[in-house]
Amino acid sequence: MDNFATSCLYLWLVELCCVACKTGWQVPCALTVGVDGQFTVTIVSNPAGTPVSGSTNTFDYPILSSVTLICMTSSDGFTFTVTNYQWDTTGCFTNDVHNTPTCFPTGQTTQSVTDNNLLAEDSGTITCTVTIGGADYTSGPLTLRISEIAMARVASNGGPSVDLVSSNQITDYSFIFQPFTLDPFNAILRCASGLGPTGRDLNTALGGWYFNGTQVDVPTGSVCADPVFEVRPAPVWRFPGVINLYLCGTFTTTEEGVYSCIMMNSSMMNQTMRVGVYFSGRIAPMIDTPFPVTVTLGVPFTLSCTSRGSPPDTFTWRRSDGQAVPSINVNAVIHTNTSAVFCAEYMDTITTSGIYTYTCTVTNLIGSDSETITVTTAVGPPDNVRATVTSSRSVEVTWDQSPTTDVTGYLISYTTTTSYISISSRSGSMMVTGRSITSVTLTNLEENTPYNITVQTDSSGTLSVNSDVVSVTTWKDVPSSPPQNVMVTSVNPSSLRVSWQPPPEIDHNGVINGYLIQYTRVDTSDMMSESVISGLLHTISGLDPFVDYLVIVTAMTINGTGPFSNPEVQTSGQNRPAVPRSLIVNSVTDTTVTLSWMTPVPPNGIVTQYDLQYRRCAGGSYTTLQPLNNEVTRTVTGLAVNTEYCFIVRAYTVILLGPGPWTDEIRGRTYGPPSNFNAVTLSPRSIEVTWDPPIANVDDINGYIISYDPVEGLLLRAVWQ
Template identity: 25%
Template sequence: MITSLDRTHAGFYRCIVRNRMGALLQRQTEVQVAYVGGPADPIAPTIIVPPRNTSVVAGTSEVTMEPLIKLHIIWKKDGVPLSSGISDYSRRLTILNPALSDSGYYECEAVLRSSSVPAVAEGAYLSVLEPPQFVKEPERHITAEMEKVVAIPCQAKGVPPPEMAWYKDAALIHLEKLSRFQLLADGSLQISGLVPDDTGMFQCFARNAAGEVQTTTYLAVTSIAPNITRGPQDSTVIDGMSVILNCETSGAPRPAITWQKDAPWTVLLASVDPELTSVVVRGLVPARSYQFRLCAVNDVGRGQFSKDTERVSLPEEPPSAPPQNVIASGRTNQSIMIQWQPPPESHQNGVLKGYIIRYCLAGLPVGYQFKNITNADVNNLLLEDLIIWTNYEIEVAAYNSAGLGVYSMKVTEWTLQGVPTVPPGNVQTEATNSTTIRFTWNPPSPQFINGINQGYKLIAWEPEHEEEATVVTVRPNFQDSVHVGYVAGLRKFAEYFTSVLCFTTPGDGPRSPPQLTLQAPPDVAPANVTLRTASETSLWLRWMPLLEQEYNGNPDSVGYRIRYARWDGRGQPAVHVIHDRVEREFTIEDLEEWTQYRVQVQAFNAIGSGPWSHSVVGRTRESVPSSGPSNVSALATSSSSMLVRWSDIPEADCNGLILGYKVMYKEKDSEARVRFWLAEGNASRSAQLSGLGKYTLYEIRVLAFTRIGDGVPSRPPILERTLDDGG
């Protein structure tokens, strides 16, 4: 194609075609340029392929917009001409490290210089995306009371604006089905009327086309034992007036309040033997003061009560009930918050002095550790210096001056997740093609993951450019001991450092030691492989050389390897190496005659060898047998005849299809010409010679023949004499 034709383009044009055989084909044509009716009419510029709408993530190394057009080109962004990033004769606009400000409408305008022909323009939109980023996150641990309303904050930004999704204990929350749950305008989650089952791990995900981020928090819903925070006060009023008695309480759920006036005496023993003068009263509450009174009862009725006794105070005893509402919640990856309420007042059996907390690893035969709270008003404790992401059993008991009370039921709780402390093991990498690296690795031991394995990050970066690393996230595979992943889209023929890390919700673990991964060997085999007979001892092999984009390496290092062997498996395979990347044929020589061979071709570069091509089979050309029949023998049957026998020629020496045999014979030490007796057919194994001389010694040999000719006669010659008839 000749653009902007003028008189300088006039002349003869010749097309020359050559091939490897040296043939030359030439054709020529003449181009004449003439102006008709004055100056040539201008041809309007044409945009053959316009730029296309493109979306990229902010910070991408570069983005290119390229039309295929003719003539002078002007680039504009939102109508403003551009001067930077333009290359390839203005056909290409490249924007390095695109940012949000680079979003807009880009237009290429084709202009025919010094002409009144109007310009043409085509454009496309560039959208620069920004991955989500949190601008507000919840605290690691949130505590809220039953029946209250809690809002868990979570707000993110990005381009396009991210969609928010909430998970509880790794299960998606279907907000449309839960009336108590509401997604607020900024992405936060509001829960109304809290219940104990709302306790758990909440995850907030922000997603858009450029990526995804997540954050977590633990919500603990607490229930609080009833407590009278302000009781009624003694009051004196004038008869007939009203009085207000106040009673304020706390607790979750909200306690019910009942009122009593002049609580009655309790009958402890309803029937006492009249002969007794003393009794033992049981079932009293320790550390309480009691008064007693008596009355006599007969068949007529009950008499008057005696005077009240003086108050009797019982001694203290250890608390007979455990603390109530014991709950535990992980605060950090090495701490757990434990909370409780005192035992019921009727079971405290004295003035509480404090609490003992004992804890140990859940499900393991290990001893307890203890914490002593010496202030009875304290009802929580932060257990610290625990093991990351480990389940603990915790119990609480109250004590007073009389001793330690009953331990509560065991509660179990995990410390929060941490990051892995060791990298994946046995990391291996290899380049599978010019732009992809294959990773294999073993997962870290679970005890060092310190949480729920969220997956792995495969990292590849060019030397001196670690800040521009390519990172691919791979989900965990809990079934296989060896994990496999790929990083694709890398720069062709480049060297890369590679590493793998394991991550949990809190963050990334350490990377595996960097490995240097080189360019890949070829990933395709030569195509169109054919094999033809060249001669009795050679075959002609041809193939299609690899295309340049299939080299996967330095073109100067590319060559071919030929492997060939006998089809029947005899002998050892042979290999020949060709160091010319454009070579497409080779003659395999020094083969055996009339033998079938199997041949394959593979390409290689400086890194290694590619796959072998499919096998092709060929046979060398037929030749004459290279040895004579074996076990040749002769037996005289008369004075003028004898029987000659022989065995097969070794198969390796046939060198073709045996058509028959020839028996060579002549008188011993005679100058006469050798005579031949023909035995046709490859099944012939004997011949009856006749017309021989009487009592004459003959020298005999046998040869086989193919369609090509006679083979080698048998050796050594055998001697046999015809019979003497005695006449």
């Protein structure tokens, strides 16, 4: 047995010492402890026997008692294994039945040893030695004293036959006990002896029964008839037969004592068997002091009266009104060789409040005793308490009207042990006034929550005990609060990631079997939905780039969806922009072209830069100008006169994403001077000048400027818009 199991057995045996029965009688056991080094070795004896005055480890046992000894080992903080047990007994003696001592339990090597028939030669001082890790540790001594006459076998009333021989072995120190009466009783005593290998007959058989040293061999009329010899076949091959010597008759109180059977065995040696014949002791009754009792009005109750005495007791109950009533269930609970414990009960019912007394009187041939039990009434709880769930947050409680007129109201209490509910909300009560009220509805309970409900009657401020507990669970419902910690983050230009935590457990109101996500562009009212069956994370895809989206989340049970979370607004990621809009030529000169355009729609982000390229439309590669920031107009300079150019523009958001697409080409021509210029003198003071307009859009010309100088001559130029 390992250390854990040994410790458990030790504790069990210690507990056994303190086990009390209904009458207060205790099961005895004895402990003797020896501390040897780091280990404690203990002998546990069960039962303990009778302690010897002045000694802490000596106990008396009656003949033929059964005793179990257990060798226990313990250590504070050490793990160990016992590899050997050794029992030793000193001080044992030899009697006239056995020539050599047996010394229970000398030489045995098991942890526990049992003897079901202790004899006088088993007396002695016992120690137990255990071997742990090659070292021996020994307990303190436990001394057993086995008396020759003690309580043992009990004959039932009426005088049975008692056979004291088992096989061909003489059974010594047996005992016949007539319990709890002084009436004469009949018994047959038998002892036996082997006939031996040469054989003997009745005439040569030597033996007889003796009482108080005098052989019983003639009819006395008061003890019994002559002993009767009988020859029977031997039970084993060694003996040809067995001689049985019987002593039979009727025993009275004057024949109490020790009867000895002396016979010669097959080896021609005398053997003696002793039998004690005793009546119970004569003791006046003694009633155990009773405790006050509180009973429920209208409910039958039982009172118990326990008495110790012998011979049997007569019980009488008397109520406070003086009426004598009979006892019920009179039982002998336990007995010893000198007295008995009797228990009598009385059943009654009280319907009116008050304090009552019941007197129990016990009488036998020796004397009498009386004790009074005080009984106080209390209002009982209502009967037939029922609870019916009416909604996810309400329960109807009903009960039968109390038959007691003292009732002034009822207290309905409810509790739940659900851990996620705050302690302050786990219980509640409701008081209603009026004896005739038999129902109430509890409201504001938690959804999908188990409740234990009791009802007490109230009698002017005095409450009864609780009724039987009624258990119900409120119905499931939709969640009563939204998911917690909702977060929305941008994943890419077309996706948002949504995460959340479940609602508080108290608000689940059932099993959360999914979540519903709704989202929309903030510039529209078109709400879209996506369901999530498992998990607390979801990605919304297929979105437009760089758009503000509103997102809300709700939890679902089998009953539907709960409230939505507060809206979260998040902008989707940026992407390459669309084509810049409305690229136009605003103005031209002979060497410049000014262009303008509008931002892309959709921009797909924040436009941070534009590229502008141009080339001669007649042929040639594009020239890229220095990138523009977020300007939407640009003048291209250094162009050739009277030349048509082609222009394109594209936009950027995040540079790393790359540019958006180019616009379609637009054309613009620089202007040249008027052509075919000619001057004709019309008079000494006037000249007529003619020309052709420049190759350009004539509508763009506001006029011309003609310059003349005597030295330089005439000059002509056009004035553009």
